[in-house]
Amino acid sequence: xxxxxxxxxxxxxxxxxxxxxxxxxxxxxxxLEPTLKNTLRSLGGATVDSLHPGEKTSGDPHPDGxxxxxxxGIVDADIDIATDMTRPALxxxxxxxxxxxxxxxxxGLTAGNINVTILAIEPATxxxxxxxxxx
Amino acid sequence: MALDDxxxxxxxxxxxxxxxxxxxxxxxxxxxxxxxxxxxxxxxRSLAEATRSLRHNDTTDPALRPRSKVKETIMNxxxxxxxxxxxxxxxxxxLGDIAISEQAIASLIRWAAAGIxxxxxxxxxxxLFQSPGPPGTGAPEPDPDPLDVAVNVRISVASGTPIPExxxxxxxxxxxxxxxxVGVRARTIDVLVEDLHDV
Numbered sequence: 001x002x003x004x005x006x007x008x009x010x011x012x013x014x015x016x017x018x019x020x021x022x023x024x025x026x027x028x029x030x031x032l033e034p035t036l037k038n039t040l041r042s043l044g045g046a047t048v049d050s051l052h053p054g055e056k057t058s059g060d061p062h063p064d065g066x067x068x069x070x071x072x073g074i075v076d077a078d079i080d081i082a083t084d085m086t087r088p089a090l091x092x093x094x095x096x097x098x099x100x101x102x103x104x105x106x107x108g109l110t111a112g113n114i115n116v117t118i119l120a121i122e123p124a125t126x127x128x129x130x131x132x133x134x135x
Numbered sequence: 136m137a138l139d140d141x142x143x144x145x146x147x148x149x150x151x152x153x154x155x156x157x158x159x160x161x162x163x164x165x166x167x168x169x170x171x172x173x174x175x176x177x178x179x180r181s182l183a184e185a186t187r188s189l190r191h192n193d194t195t196d197p198a199l200r201p202r203s204k205v206k207e208t209i210m211n212x213x214x215x216x217x218x219x220x221x222x223x224x225x226x227x228x229x230l231g232d233i234a235i236s237e238q239a240i241a242s243l244i245r246w247a248a249a250g251i252x253x254x255x256x257x258x259x260x261x262x263l264f265q266s267p268g269p270p271g272t273g274a275p276e277p278d279p280d281p282l283d284v285a286v287n288v289r290i291s292v293a294s295g296t297p298i299p300e301x302x303x304x305x306x307x308x309x310x311x312x313x314x315x316x317v318g319v320r321a322r323t324i325d326v327l328v329e330d331l332h333d334v
Contacts, residue, residue, distance in 0.1 A: 090319065
């Protein structure tokens with residue numbers, strides 16, 4: 001008798017939310033940086049539709065700053081963060097990498113390459129800049 | 136956000152917001168010769184296309200009109216997109232890669248310079264440090280430490296500012312800022328005084 005085929009238990013969106021929560025809990029991480037697709041989704045789905053014909057805008061968008069791919073049970077992720085100045089940004093990124101690896105391992109999947117990019121380093125309590133101009 | 140004046144700037148000193156404001160026009164003389172501006176404009180092309188579509192939707196279907204704070208939301212995205220444009224790889228191991236935006240380091244350098252009386256930082260360039268390698272080979276070091284960076288900063292100084300002392304202080308502050316706030320070592324810091332300004 002053949003063994004049953006294992007079903008897919010967890011989506012990339014869930015993994016992305018686990019990563020987002022891990023980032024929020026990592027000391028020194030101020031925020032995940034916004035991405036084009038997620039921002040456009042929040043502004044109006046028709047805009048995304050016009051840019052990416054055939055893609056549905058409803059559904060389960062990833063949190064800002066996170067891209068997840070699951071292939072053969074291995075999770076690769078790209079995470080874009082802003083850090084505060086109280087800690088070396090490199091240490092913050094490495095702490096986040098380690099925590100994400102641990103978090104993914106608890107889902108039953110295997111963490112592959114967890115790539116972290118530090119996009120900004122800011123004072124911890126800095127207010128968001130006011131937009132000067134826009135298109 | 137930039138650390139010096141709360142307006143994010145490219146390494147060349149041009150505010151990101153200004154690049155965004157003019158992204159739909161042909162590049163000006165500075166942008167035609169500036170690698171950092173060219174990279175920023177390239178990073179913003181998709182977003183510019185999207186906002187054009189958004190504006191069109193506004194006029195044709197009121198239900199698609201964007202919600203309030205859209206301008207701030209888009210500007211935050213503009214800044215993030217530009218920061219994604221130029222990255223320095225810092226570490227690669229079994230966990231994955233860690234990289235940093237060149238613009239994040241440039242902002243830190245401007246912040247370090249801002250505390251020195253009479254010194255205004257202008258263009259900043261940051262690269263991974265490449266040692267010259269063994270004498271006589273002319274080849275770069277085969278496997279440089281990715282945590283070492285080379286900084287090139289151009290400054291304007293106020294008339295009467297003692298330049299050697301100001302440059303030494305600037306180097307010290309940049310070295311300390313990169314070590315404390317990023318975790319990298321500045322192996323070389325080239326300072327070029329390219330202008331004088333009145334106090």
